[in-house]
Amino acid sequence: MVKIAVLKETAAGETRVAASPETVKKFIALGASVSVESGAGLLASVSDAEYEAMGASVGASPAVLKDADIILGVQGPDPKALKGFAPGAWLVAGLDPFGQRARVDEYAKAGVEALAMEFMPRITRAQSMDILSSQSNLAGYKAVIEAASIYGRAFPMMMTAAGTVSAAKAFIMGVGVAGLQAIATARRLGAQVSATDVRSATKEQIESLGAKAIFVENVAGIEGEGAGGYATEMSDEYKAAQAELVSSHIAKQDIVITTALIPGRPAPRLISDAQIASMKPGSVIFDLAVAQGGNVEGSKPDEVVVKHGVKIIGYANTPAHLAADTSALFSRNLFNFLSAFWDKEAGEPVLPDDDEITAAIRLTKDGKVVNERLLA
Amino acid sequence: MVKIAVLKETAAGETRVAASPETVKKFIALGASVSVESGAGLLASVSDAEYEAMGASVGASPAVLKDADIILGVQGPDPKALKGFAPGAWLVAGLDPFGQRARVDEYAKAGVEALAMEFMPRITRAQSMDILSSQSNLAGYKAVIEAASIYGRAFPMMMTAAGTVSAAKAFIMGVGVAGLQAIATARRLGAQVSATDVRSATKEQIESLGAKAIFVENVAGIEGEGAGGYATEMSDEYKAAQAELVSSHIAKQDIVITTALIPGRPAPRLISDAQIASMKPGSVIFDLAVAQGGNVEGSKPDEVVVKHGVKIIGYANTPAHLAADTSALFSRNLFNFLSAFWDKEAGEPVLPDDDEITAAIRLTKDGKVVNERLLA
Numbered sequence: 001m002v003k004i005a006v007l008k009e010t011a012a013g014e015t016r017v018a019a020s021p022e023t024v025k026k027f028i029a030l031g032a033s034v035s036v037e038s039g040a041g042l043l044a045s046v047s048d049a050e051y052e053a054m055g056a057s058v059g060a061s062p063a064v065l066k067d068a069d070i071i072l073g074v075q076g077p078d079p080k081a082l083k084g085f086a087p088g089a090w091l092v093a094g095l096d097p098f099g100q101r102a103r104v105d106e107y108a109k110a111g112v113e114a115l116a117m118e119f120m121p122r123i124t125r126a127q128s129m130d131i132l133s134s135q136s137n138l139a140g141y142k143a144v145i146e147a148a149s150i151y152g153r154a155f156p157m158m159m160t161a162a163g164t165v166s167a168a169k170a171f172i173m174g175v176g177v178a179g180l181q182a183i184a185t186a187r188r189l190g191a192q193v194s195a196t197d198v199r200s201a202t203k204e205q206i207e208s209l210g211a212k213a214i215f216v217e218n219v220a221g222i223e224g225e226g227a228g229g230y231a232t233e234m235s236d237e238y239k240a241a242q243a244e245l246v247s248s249h250i251a252k253q254d255i256v257i258t259t260a261l262i263p264g265r266p267a268p269r270l271i272s273d274a275q276i277a278s279m280k281p282g283s284v285i286f287d288l289a290v291a292q293g294g295n296v297e298g299s300k301p302d303e304v305v306v307k308h309g310v311k312i313i314g315y316a317n318t319p320a321h322l323a324a325d326t327s328a329l330f331s332r333n334l335f336n337f338l339s340a341f342w343d344k345e346a347g348e349p350v351l352p353d354d355d356e357i358t359a360a361i362r363l364t365k366d367g368k369v370v371n372e373r374l375l376a
Numbered sequence: 377m378v379k380i381a382v383l384k385e386t387a388a389g390e391t392r393v394a395a396s397p398e399t400v401k402k403f404i405a406l407g408a409s410v411s412v413e414s415g416a417g418l419l420a421s422v423s424d425a426e427y428e429a430m431g432a433s434v435g436a437s438p439a440v441l442k443d444a445d446i447i448l449g450v451q452g453p454d455p456k457a458l459k460g461f462a463p464g465a466w467l468v469a470g471l472d473p474f475g476q477r478a479r480v481d482e483y484a485k486a487g488v489e490a491l492a493m494e495f496m497p498r499i500t501r502a503q504s505m506d507i508l509s510s511q512s513n514l515a516g517y518k519a520v521i522e523a524a525s526i527y528g529r530a531f532p533m534m535m536t537a538a539g540t541v542s543a544a545k546a547f548i549m550g551v552g553v554a555g556l557q558a559i560a561t562a563r564r565l566g567a568q569v570s571a572t573d574v575r576s577a578t579k580e581q582i583e584s585l586g587a588k589a590i591f592v593e594n595v596a597g598i599e600g601e602g603a604g605g606y607a608t609e610m611s612d613e614y615k616a617a618q619a620e621l622v623s624s625h626i627a628k629q630d631i632v633i634t635t636a637l638i639p640g641r642p643a644p645r646l647i648s649d650a651q652i653a654s655m656k657p658g659s660v661i662f663d664l665a666v667a668q669g670g671n672v673e674g675s676k677p678d679e680v681v682v683k684h685g686v687k688i689i690g691y692a693n694t695p696a697h698l699a700a701d702t703s704a705l706f707s708r709n710l711f712n713f714l715s716a717f718w719d720k721e722a723g724e725p726v727l728p729d730d731d732e733i734t735a736a737i738r739l740t741k742d743g744k745v746v747n748e749r750l751l752a
Contacts, residue, residue: 045528133537146525148524149524153700154698160509160513161510162505188566281423322529325529332539
């Protein structure tokens with residue numbers, strides 16, 4: 001019987017857990033045994049008893065890892081802490097392969113097959129396994145809620161006996177999964193919402209959510225869609241035109257949410273100090289890319305930075321601030337992945353070497369780093 | 377020329393200001409001069425320069441108060457700080473007459489005519505002067521935003537590739553102005569909203585906002601509407617039935633917002649410790665009445681109290697957390713009041729002794745306390 005181990009996260013500020021009572025139950029229904037480290041779900045509002053009720057055993061780390069075939073994590077565990085597992089065990093987690101490159105070597109040496117869930121290809125059959133998408137979705141929601149919380153005014157227009165309160169103007173920069181959810185949430189709250197992106201295909205999406213699309217037009221290099229639907233870097237001409245557009249638009253905004261990430265590279269700078277200075281005092285910027293270097297000049301993870309009267313915020317780990325929901329979706333992503341490759345006769349998941357998903361997410365195998373993106 | 381003085385608030389945690397650039401401009405258009413204490417608007421995002429641009433003089437407190445005919449405040453100033461004003465000057469502010477009863481005597485002795493804006497009668501022509509209503513409106517909004525901020529899950533139902541996130545269940549207790557805005561805001565954010573009140577007339581209002589009305593029925597003493605549309609105290613039978621209804625309903629809620637206040641008395645207890653214990657861990661209660669003794673057992677102003685895994689929050693001064701908007705509306709309330717009584721020939725406002733509003737709000741005159749509610 002294949003044994004699945006669920007570890008308690010050890011990274012600073014991490015509150016999520018890689019399995020929910022729901023997915024534990026489903027793994028057991030597939031024929032696996034599940035062992036959960038005591039307290040693993042506590043910060044995500046899941047007690048040990050809830051895991052036990054679904055049939056998991058709960059214990060200390062050594063017992064959980066002993067003879068484990070599959071180790072689940074939100075972030076990659078310290079390689080030194082990985083002991084006693086079955087030879088060739090899978091490590092299935094968000095492994096931050098570019099940021100934690102040295103760790104990947106250690107995972108190889110330790111003899112685990114490390115599978116980086118953030119390398120999941122953006123193809124239809126892998127959508128339900130995509131942790132970046134599920135976590136970004138809730139991060140986009142959270143960014144707007146926190147901006148609303150710190151903002152000194154209300155978002156919606158209110159008609160009161162004492163007169164009208166104007167709606168807040170919110171501008172979303174970068175319209176991926178997080179940006180789309182930020183648009184939807186800001187609209188829900190009654191803000192007047194505009195958005196921009198480097199991919200012109202998003203214009204329709206922005207407008208379908210009822211927001212105004214702010215686009216540089218007639219400039220070479222505007223089309224920034226790279227491999228797999230991710231953004232790539234733009235031409236210098238485009239960058240200059242974008243900065244100019246932003247400068248004039250941003251000066252009228254109350255709320256700005258930036259969401260621009262380029263995989264494996266520092267986040268692009270979208271807002272300069274001079275642009276911040278053009279904004280009204282009391283405005284709020286939420287930088288969702290702050291942990292990747294930041295879209296906003298001077299933003300700092302987990303700090304409220306005030307520049308020119310503008311409050312700039314952003315979390316080192318946004319999904320960790322909505323741990324109950326993000327954990328539930330993250331856990332489902334892992335379950336959807338493993339169950340899709342479950343071989344009923346073998347009683348365990350099997351990853352065909354020639355599968356597109358295998359090639360994309362497998363970092364290490366048989367003691368070596370094997371992923372193309374890391375070897376390139 | 378009548379001189380209006382705008383003081384910088386001195387109460388702990390108070391961030392609002394009693395005049396906005398907009399109302400300063402309007403007072404001057406009526407023929408008044410306006411003098412603003414330096415820094416008075418700073419925490420509400422209004423600079424001295426903005427007041428000056430509208431024609432106000434800005435200076436230190438003694439110069440601002442010197443020969444002032446009307447003194448505007450959000451809260452009542454320290455009577456000792458009131459010096460140099462014109463004899464019989466009006467003090468127009470939220471004076472907390474029951475909570476600060478001793479101060480009212482001091483205002484009388486100091487020779488000001490103290491006008492308590494929270495005693496404004498709930499009549500049609502005074503709606504635009506009603507600070508309780510304008511401030512409660514934004515407080516109701518803020519309560520939901522803060523509950524959403526501290527809650528570990530999202531409010532709206534989300535259909536994602538990794539499955540569905542359920543909508544939060546929010547329950548609003550007390551459907552006055554704050555409660556209605558709380559319902560509207562929680563609905564905007566996508567929560568599944570229910571609400572209750574002691575006044576059965578609110579049932580239709582709750583339902584018109586798309587929320588579910590939770591009412592004790594067929595119990596004597598249910599009709600709790602007192603003078604002026606405010607709630608009064610209920611019969612014991614009603615109280616018992618309400619507690620039972622709440623106990624069963626509340627156990628299923630993720631978010632509870634309590635808003636019940638009875639003027640001049642401690643806030644009624646709506647939620648007991650046992651009822652908190654019946655809620656799911658991770659749930660959030662926002663007690664809007666926390667500064668008046670609290671609707672929720674164990675709630676503390678400006679603290680996150682965790683009981684049975686439930687987070688209980690509430691601000692000592694909720695409107696102060698949305699100072700830009702609340703100040704703008706508060707300022708309009710004061711302007712609407714003064715301008716309604718403006719005597720163009722006299723060049724100043726005149727309060728007829730036989731006016732319903734005069735009788736309601738006037739606390740002191742000619743060195744004496746004259747208000748019926750304080751003398752009763």
